[in-house]
Amino acid sequence: MSITGIHHAQITIPRGAEEQGRQYYCHLLGLPEIEKPDSLKGRGGFWLQVGDRQVHVGTEDGVERTRTKAHLAYHVDDIATWKQKLQEHGFEVLEGVPIPGFERFETRDPFGNRLEFIHSLT
Structure with missing residues (x-):
């Protein structure tokens, strides 16, 4: 018996903010939306x-997302372009603590969720 991987991770946005969430995640970041099962719609x-994983964007109110270190880290192939794109769209970019073999930065989505963009140097 063993854990064999991660199927999905979930973040949350405020109730009713799905269209703003789609603008950020689907249009700005370019992530494709996949259909939810009918039982969860x-x-x-x-x-x-x-990639081969899923991110579920759920809704909940009363959460102070800017106060947590919890985050998703997106592996990217061109970190400089991502940094520039997010800054051009008004998102603050913070340099992450260095990790040998990686280049990375942090930002927050429009709802305060912490995101990391990371690029392997090898």
Whole structure:
């Protein structure tokens, strides 16, 4: 018996903010939305495909997302272009603590969720 991988991770956005979330995640970041099962469609939110994994964007109110270190890290192939694109769209970019073999930065989505963009130097 063993854990064999991660199927998905979930973040949350405020209830009713799905269209703003789609603008950020689907249009700005370019992540494709995938259909939720019929049994879950009434719960709000949307799902994204990220490589061979999924990110589920759920909805909940009363969460102070800017106060947590919890985050998703997106592996990218051109970190400089991502940094520039996010800055051009008004998102603050913070340099991450250096990790040998990687270049990375942090930002927050429009709802305060912490995101890391990371590029392997090898």
